[in-house]
Amino acid sequence: MIDLNTQSLVLNTLTGSLIAIFGGLLAVLVVASSIGYVLARRARTESAQAVIANLNARTNAWWLMIAAIGIAIYLGELGVVLLFAFASFQALREFASLTYTRRGDHRALLWSFFVFLPLQYYLVSEKWYGLFTILIPVYGFLLLPISSSLGRDTTRFLERTAKVQWGLMICVYCISHIPALLMLDIAGYEGKSVLLLVFLVLVVQASDVFQYIWGKLFGKTKFSPAVSPSKSWEGLIGGWISSVALGASLYWITPFNVWEAALIALIINIMGFFGGYVLSAIKRDRGVKDWGSLIEGHGGMLDRVDSLSFSAPVFFHIVRFFWT
Amino acid sequence: MSIGEWVGRGLCSFTRFVTGLRPIWQAPLEQRQRIFIANHRSHGDFLTIWAALPIVMRRRTRPVAGADYWETSKVRRYLSYQVFNSVLIPRKPSRTDPNPIDLMGAALEKGDSLILFPEGTRNLGDELLPFKSGLYHIAKAFPQVEIIPVWIENLGRVMPKGVFIPVPLLCSVTFGEALHLLDGEDRQEFLDRCRQKLIDLAPSTQS
Numbered sequence: 001m002i003d004l005n006t007q008s009l010v011l012n013t014l015t016g017s018l019i020a021i022f023g024g025l026l027a028v029l030v031v032a033s034s035i036g037y038v039l040a041r042r043a044r045t046e047s048a049q050a051v052i053a054n055l056n057a058r059t060n061a062w063w064l065m066i067a068a069i070g071i072a073i074y075l076g077e078l079g080v081v082l083l084f085a086f087a088s089f090q091a092l093r094e095f096a097s098l099t100y101t102r103r104g105d106h107r108a109l110l111w112s113f114f115v116f117l118p119l120q121y122y123l124v125s126e127k128w129y130g131l132f133t134i135l136i137p138v139y140g141f142l143l144l145p146i147s148s149s150l151g152r153d154t155t156r157f158l159e160r161t162a163k164v165q166w167g168l169m170i171c172v173y174c175i176s177h178i179p180a181l182l183m184l185d186i187a188g189y190e191g192k193s194v195l196l197l198v199f200l201v202l203v204v205q206a207s208d209v210f211q212y213i214w215g216k217l218f219g220k221t222k223f224s225p226a227v228s229p230s231k232s233w234e235g236l237i238g239g240w241i242s243s244v245a246l247g248a249s250l251y252w253i254t255p256f257n258v259w260e261a262a263l264i265a266l267i268i269n270i271m272g273f274f275g276g277y278v279l280s281a282i283k284r285d286r287g288v289k290d291w292g293s294l295i296e297g298h299g300g301m302l303d304r305v306d307s308l309s310f311s312a313p314v315f316f317h318i319v320r321f322f323w324t
Numbered sequence: 325m326s327i328g329e330w331v332g333r334g335l336c337s338f339t340r341f342v343t344g345l346r347p348i349w350q351a352p353l354e355q356r357q358r359i360f361i362a363n364h365r366s367h368g369d370f371l372t373i374w375a376a377l378p379i380v381m382r383r384r385t386r387p388v389a390g391a392d393y394w395e396t397s398k399v400r401r402y403l404s405y406q407v408f409n410s411v412l413i414p415r416k417p418s419r420t421d422p423n424p425i426d427l428m429g430a431a432l433e434k435g436d437s438l439i440l441f442p443e444g445t446r447n448l449g450d451e452l453l454p455f456k457s458g459l460y461h462i463a464k465a466f467p468q469v470e471i472i473p474v475w476i477e478n479l480g481r482v483m484p485k486g487v488f489i490p491v492p493l494l495c496s497v498t499f500g501e502a503l504h505l506l507d508g509e510d511r512q513e514f515l516d517r518c519r520q521k522l523i524d525l526a527p528s529t530q531s
Binding site: 114 | 344346448478481484485487489491492493494495527
């Protein structure tokens with residue numbers, strides 16, 4: 001009895017939970033790297049070798065990304081805010097690089113990169129919720145077209161303005177809802193909001209990994225080859241079930257009970273899937289496979305955070321509405 | 325190493341940092357004498373090509389630039405002569421000016437490679453401008469020197485003509501396969517072919 005109590009006490013502290021989670025991730029990575037090593041030695045055909053090389057590049061990138069998040073959490077709130085500000089910056093770069101803009105948009109782009117992006121993350125760090133939610137959808141929406149119109153170039157004007165706004169929404173506004181979880185005050189959960197962030201990122205990213213594994217092993221029926229050739233129904237269903245199970249099993253780090261954790265995991269899984277799907281549609285339209293080449297094996301930053309971008313605001317609102 | 329060389333290295337690192345520069349080699353990189361011809365939208369164009377080349381090749385790869393611009397201030401002269409080792413040519417030569425073709429020829433005779441912007445000026449429009457005829461005369465006089473088309477993507481958007489703060493977009497430079505003047509090819513045919521080869525290198529995401 002005493003043992004159980006101390007155990008739950010340790011797990012209930014922030015540090016205890018973080019050590020358990022990151023220790024688990026470390027174990028998974030060691031296993032994944034070992035499997036990758038064995039597969040690489042056994043792969044005979046050229047196409048098999050290419051798939052395994054890509055798998056191992058992905059695993060290696062996961063080491064780095066998990067280390068980055070771990071260090072950011074260790075550094076505290078500012079570290080977390082800066083990490084996601086960097087993710088937004090890189091994603092916005094990738095988005096704007098593949099978007100048609102003209103010389104007249106130069107100033108609007110400068111505003112996006114050097115004013116709206118830093119300001120949005122400043123509001124997150126200041127926990128200024130009111131302005132945080134309207135800065136980009138209202139003030140960015142109104143001010144950026146003014147700046148573009150002063151470029152005195154009307155060619156495809158609406159399209160250009162809309163694309164700048166869209167890039168800001170996806171890459172900055174939506175992504176900033178991940179560190180914004182730190183501003184939520186939940187009774188009986190004080191000081192542990194960072195675990196909500198861990199829950200969100202882990203469930204959504206794990207879903208991508210599970211979908212990849214299920215798809216590679218059993219994928220037959222294509223979901224929609226015209227938009228995303230690699231997504232299959234088998235991968236999707238398998239990935240969702242695995243990821244919802246993971247979410248439910250993580251209920252102890254959240255203010256949710258098991259069923260709530262499972263339901264929320266399902267919702268953010270569905271949103272995350274369509275995040276990747278919608279951004280795939282844009283990539284196909286632009287004639288590219290990846291948004292960039294920052295993270296080896298994964299493509300660009302936006303390829304990695306597209307699912308988070310769609311799930312983070314919904315997750316944020318669910319928690320804020322029902323738990324605060 | 326001279327101070328000028330360090331400045332050059334610093335500028336190349338800065339360019340790579342701001343643009344996230346990605347070089348794409350469609351033909352393997354060989355160390356031989358070449359004329360790189362590229363689209364021209366920004367003062368930084370030459371630097372992206374330079375930054376994409378290995379350091380050993382940079383030293384002997386010289387930009388061809390307009391003397392009317394690069395001779396006009398102390399900083400510009402320093403960059404031209406001490407850092408980039410530019411070949412400065414008069415863009416509208418008067419009778420007393422040296423012939424631009426001779427100036428480029430002198431550099432090629434020394435074994436140097438050149439970076440040339442055959443549109444002749446920074447281009448603000450959507451389409452590549454027609455090429456100036458200098459490229460043809462050079463190709464005819466130096467048939468052994470390979471001509472490499474190089475497409476610079478996005479830099480014109482990072483820092484278009486007349487702006488001072490760069491937008492941090494990602495850039496790439498695509499090096500195409502070598503071109504030569506063909507037997508019996510006349511001036512216009514050759515220039516049009518080079519121009520088309522350069523356009524073909526542009527990523528499909530242009531419009």
